[in-house]
Amino acid sequence: MPSFTLNSRPVSVEVDPDTPLLWVLREQFALTGTKFGCGVGQCGACTVHVEGVATRSCITTVGGVEGRAVRTIEGLDHPVQKAWIEEQVPQCGYCQSGQIMAAAALLDAHPNPDEATVADSMTNLCRCATYARIKKAIRRAADEMPQPIAPQPPPTSTP
Amino acid sequence: MINLSRRDILRSAGGLLLGFAFPISPEFLEYDPEGSPNRGPDGEWLGAYVCIDPQGVVTLRVPASEMGQGVHTALPMILAEELDLDLATVRVEMAPNSIAYAHPSDVGKTQLTAGSGSVRGWWGPMAIAGATARAMLVEAAAHRWGVSVGSCVTAGGRVTCGEHAATYGDLAAEAAVLTVPEASPKPRRSWRLVGTEPQRLDIPSKTNGAALFGIDVDVPGAVQATVLHSPVFGARLVSVDDTEARKLPGVIDVLHFKGSETGHTSDFVTVIADTFWHARVAIVSVVATWEGGRSELDDATIERELMDGLEHRGQLCKKVGARPPSVESGVTYQVPYLHHATMEPLTCTAHVHDDIVELWAPTQAQGFTERAVAAVLGVPHDAIVLHTTFLGGGFGRKSEVDFVVEAAQIAQAVGKPVKVTWTREEDFSHGFYRPAFGARLNGAVDSAGRITDLSVRLSGPNILTRFVPFLLDGLPFGFFVGENFFDLPYSVPNQRLEYNRLELPIPTGFWRSVSASHNGFFRECFIDELAHGAGVDPVQFRLDHLVDSPRHHNLVRRVADMADWDHRDGRFLGIAVVESFGSIVAEVAQIRVEDHLAGAGTVDGIVVHVERVWVAFDCGRCIHRGIIAAQAQGAVGMGLSVAFGERMSFSGGAAVTPNFYAYPVLKLGQMPEIEVEVIEGALDQPGGVGEPALPPIAPAVCNAIFAAIGERIRELPIAGQKTARGVIFV
């Protein structure tokens, strides 16, 4: 019986360990914020965090997250969500749980990503093409998030 | 339009409930719009769209489906404007299926969200509903206080007059017994909300997983199902071997259905299981045998038929001037079949119980769906209770009824609630695709740089064939085939337009921007060809020919200024302007071309990057600028996706594009910077918003490619086209 941590709570579920995590979340736990888009790892609608890493749950088996920490959109409380509202990102909204999970994981790993890093990590599809506002929202969230203190170069001159 | 004499308070149960009855088509005459509400526990709502309850909660029933276009914010804004409410306090509900919520246009009389038509159709009725409710609340307050109506003021859900104050909720019951007055909407100068950009009402729930899409519906006791159709279009089911499938975990039943005599569905097999996953695993083990269809049909035969259609004279659709030229020596353009690829696959939950058919579906077409389900199941119209959820994208695919009718058929057979979810593979292989089209164009320009002749021959399927085969010959030509040529904005003295209709077994349907998605490409690229032939700048050439189309003229000028067209300084720009659904959009694309390296320093082609896009969007009266800008950006993104790489492939009579890995949808890294200017043009009516920004992007990009490499791209998608410098990559 696969056991893991789901949105900070320990859970176990009676299901074949080969079942995709996506369907266990949606059908056994009724967490329908995580979406089915393609089932083959192509679209990212099913993105969740496994140990904080953005993971496509349609191609991740529930047995594969044994003992690990899984977070879904329902368990997320992250500055990107506020930025998503401020920038008015969603249109139909279907891909947005996955986009937000991907963006949150990106910013947690790279609090101040440059454009190329954003483009490389944000590969989820949005048929409504909300990408322009996704980029702005990621920028806004990055600006509002606490940045790690970088070592300052010694001052070369005093103004 | 709205018939004021039939305006009616439908029911006042302690609160104020306002609705309008519309003149309806003969087909619905069995329904009496002025009779008593006749449906279910919610019946008292029938036809109403504004309800003010005694607690002061104002609920708006929006008749149109929300699929991302923002209609569940735009229409409430119009109501909130007239009622002097804070938008955030309006409760929005999706209206149930009812002829009372039929789109108030002159044609169709069906509840349908399509054709960029919701705000265009509903803004008038919504404004009158709001103004009427406000007038009645004010009158109730004036009576109560013994003051004149003119001395009362409304704001923030309250009526005040001097020291008197009352909330709308407090006044609702008294307002409801008054005679409905003739109220007129606010003059434009008094607007404080319409034309601004408040936050969309549906967005918070779309950032925390709470928004309910069709695929999320959870009816207690529901079983799960998935479906399998014949891979080959038009084939019939001959036999099913479900022995292996039935042995698999969770499988409850395997059923198969004959296509409905009404033509709404084709033969299909379904596996019913305890979970979707179990159904999905088991359906792979079903061995179904199909027979028929046109198995020789593939990409090459389709292209051959399209090209054949360009070789001989077609139905003459338009002829202007004395000597319309022949197309024979013209140039040939071509576009492929496209899939909608909504991010939410097709899905519907159905339950047949207590003499009703209850449905939960992400549908654009409540009216068509109600009729189709009633016809196929053999039940009366008013037995159909349809709950519309949010749509995870629609783009026209969800204006079809197939996925809902099938769910209803399955539910009738199993006698329990059932949720049917399509696999992405079924979704791709059983679409109603944007048809492939070919065009041959010929033209002539005189020594003064004026187009004298333009002749066009189109070849492709007509999406209306499926809906109104008997009408085809009598239809005013231009409907969903000839737009943008039929109504040419450019002044051209001699014009000829012909059409050869192809009969192919591939289902086609309405796809975001419909015929403008191909004709915009053909026309705007060809105008560029003529400009080049005449040695005139493409912007100037358009301006010269748009003197009689001032809205177009203005937009071309504007977008050229935005892009600083006159100072290109080595930037490669292309322009296009296309009108559709009551709006006009001009776009300029800026591209960069690089060598594509095959490795080891050899160059095997070029890479086209679209860096920036400027959009000038004239959509008449503007309700919400932010939503318009978002729709413009999204439509440019989708249009770019199509221009770059989308193409459905066919082989053996079947669609053989299985999933996104073979159908490259644009990604964030390919999205250019897009600057949108919403221009409130001369029109006092709102124009369409969801579709019109899509058609200009493909021709703008292809014209920019010509500017960069001096070669014309006359076929989409761009990826894979051959140039003197090798193949194009995107």
Ligand code: FES
């Ligand atoms: S559903 Fe998982 S990547 Fe598409």
Ligand code: FES
């Ligand atoms: S918002 Fe519709 S798919 Fe992304």
